[in-house]
Amino acid sequence: MRIHKRYISALVALLFSMPVMAQVPAPAAKQSKPVLLKGATLHVGNGQVIENAAVGFDKGKITYAGPLNGASMSGYEVVDVSGQHIYPGLIQPNAALGLNEVESVRATIDWREIGDINPNVRSVIAYNTDSDIIPTVRANGVLMTQLTPLGGTISGSSSIVQLDAWNWEDAVVKADEGIHLNWPNMLIETGNSRTDERLKRMADRRDETILELEKLFRDAAVYKAGKRESENLKLASMAGLFTGAQKLYIHADYGKEIIEGVNFAKKHGVKEVVVVGARDAVAVADFLKANNISVIYSGVHALPSRAEEDVDMPYKTPYLLHKAGIMFALDYDLAIHGIRNLPFIAGTAAAYGLDKEQALTAVTLNTAKILGIEKQAGSVEVGKDATLVVSSGDLLDMRTNNVTYAFIQGRNIDLNNKQKYLYEKFEEKYKAQQQQVPAGATSSAGN
Template sequence: MKNRTKKYISAFVALMLSVPVFAQVPAPAQKQSKPILLKGATLHIGNGTVVENAAVGFDNGKITYAGPQNGAASLAEYEVVDVTGQHIYPGLIHSNSTLGLTEINSVRATIDVREVGEFNPNVRSVVAFNTDSDIIPTIRANGVLMTQVTPVGGTISGTSSIVQLDAWNWEDAVVKADEGIHLNWPNMLIETGSESPDASLSRMKEARKKTLDELSLLMRDAAVYNSSKHDKENLKLAALTGLFDGSKKLYIHANYGKEIIESINFAKEYGVKNVVIVGGGDALAVADFLKVNNIPVIYSGVHALPTRDEEDVDAPYKTPYLLHKAGLTFALDYDLSIHGIRNLPFIAGTAAAYGLDKEQALASVSLNAAKILGVDKQLGSVEVGKDATVVVSSGDLLDMRTNNVTLAFIQGRQIDLNNKQKYLYEKFDNKYKKQKEADVQAAPTTMKN
């Protein structure tokens, strides 16, 4: 019996070894072990500056040099990587994302984006972040190396965190934990539906007023909790106290102009220090108000349809340029789907095609995003002292026709750019190439007259 069992085990092992194995999620890279110097490329720093024939050196995960190649002569002990003719960019940052919190929409067990209830400021999205998501490698391949993990649902969804996209677990991935609270401002625009318009409108107004009253009560309680001593910790109120001392940001998800103004005034009334508008569909219409109050915007609608019939069909494409012209600080995100996050550089590319300077467009998904998220001292640009989180592309990173990431580093670690989509492309490309070769060989020779 034992011999038969051993035979079965041996046969199973042999079968497994004979099947090609593809790791859909590559193992995280090891810590940088030797200094590296990228040389010969065009450097896009992320702050609007471009350096031709540049070099970027980094050691122990930090950038030690970024500038003209002839200024890197002192870095003789660095391992040189020749990237002549290519482009070096800061790793791109995606704001307002559920990446790692959901995988397959039709499988409930893979969805962890929201908690039950309306007010959940104490919910920490980062603890549910799945570093083994199959989607993450496909996003890194286009140059997106950081994201803000954001909960959804309810009035107060919870807290977001900034993570890097090459880690064994969420603890290793964290760049800045619990950096902001997300508030979904109640809609002013109400769809009445099929029931009596008057009855529906009245019911919706009552529900909105109730939500705002409950929100006001929660904020008052949090302010008192923050300014007084207490024997027992209240998790919800404790999570909100960072809003009053500026250690946390309040991300208000709002699109309609009046909602944006109302929500900001609400935050100011309760002494919230740092406010960010997310969505910002009407940000341009209230640009003066936003500028006076120094409110940045995470704009979500570049690849969306116009919201009003009278708007130009390309109005969303032009909005980033107009926001910049109005003097607002803004970042761009891609909120249609987690799979679409890989298109973040092309969102910026669209903005560049409709008036925004190319380097300003890059900043909208790098340095500006880092400033808004509060990690600009560490990320967002290729500058000495910052994390060596950089991308090398053989073409323009913001152009889908030429975007081709050849190298990527997170905190100095060279990450594996393979992913399931590349594997499948190569698999079937080879299949049909071989089939074509076989067909050519099998074809009869044509006699010449």
């Protein structure tokens, strides 16, 4: 098919006419000199709050975090953030951020692979650091995410990345840290003969899937032990599950599915298990506690799972998990564009039982512990990466969340993004239109 030169010229002109400010900001330069933030309220991330605090960092690492009167300012570039709040950078688990840009454009979607059993698939190599969505997420304080593949029974491996990088290699914080297993759904008979026939076929397929998983995990354990005849990438990619080097993330919501999936993993010698989704986690809290299972809870801003549940059950589930002694993190599991709302689901949890610092921990230090990166992230403590945010108001409240500075590994990142650009653009448009309206006339701007 021939394309007329006129259309090509128009397309090129359109591309070059796009405003530079609407593009993804370039990654920040490496920290070149020590920085000291002074005068803010420090929310450490471990439950501790320090008024009139200071945080110093050099070469990407935190060198001081404590009262201002104990800080040495010699050699530091001092930034006065008096009256503001310092928080650890928030961490979003279980996300396809950078793997999926526009739902309706297939070429921008790279979050799953063909087939049902893909433990060897690595999500991180598909990560698009130029995603327009990433800057909008950073602007609300989310600075790290767990890149998670979707689809199939075993989706592949996830990796932890920081959100300011030229490419996926620069972004990686911890590569291939876990394998994701979507536990087969249990089915409930309805009493309708036609529906029951369909459900029976689905139940048969479920049984076949579990048998396939049984064989896979047995083979992987044998392969890891060194008894092999040839190289097998699928089995080799699962070796870390049996040594504790990798976690098995079991995606399940229904209580019986959670129990079945965890028992399956334990039977096959998997060392570290995390349940993702976990809408019924409170119902099986004793089981989770007895088996030392952590939870990534995905349902705070969701409807109740059952008609008989309290309407605010999803909101108060984090408090009930905390009360039961379950290690948990919070996950904004709706559209990837909504990941910027991660601080606000923590705020909702704080309004329904958790105190503010416990809620903050659920999106910072707890998440870091579950993902295995607590030695470098999740709290503002000496020796950890200087990945933190400064907000003029409460970060967990959508009315006052206003990030003024964000640092990733000590680098002062650009907080501009496409949404801010469009807001400013159309604000100017409507201001100009209002100024042109004669006195006493009614403006039709925006109609």
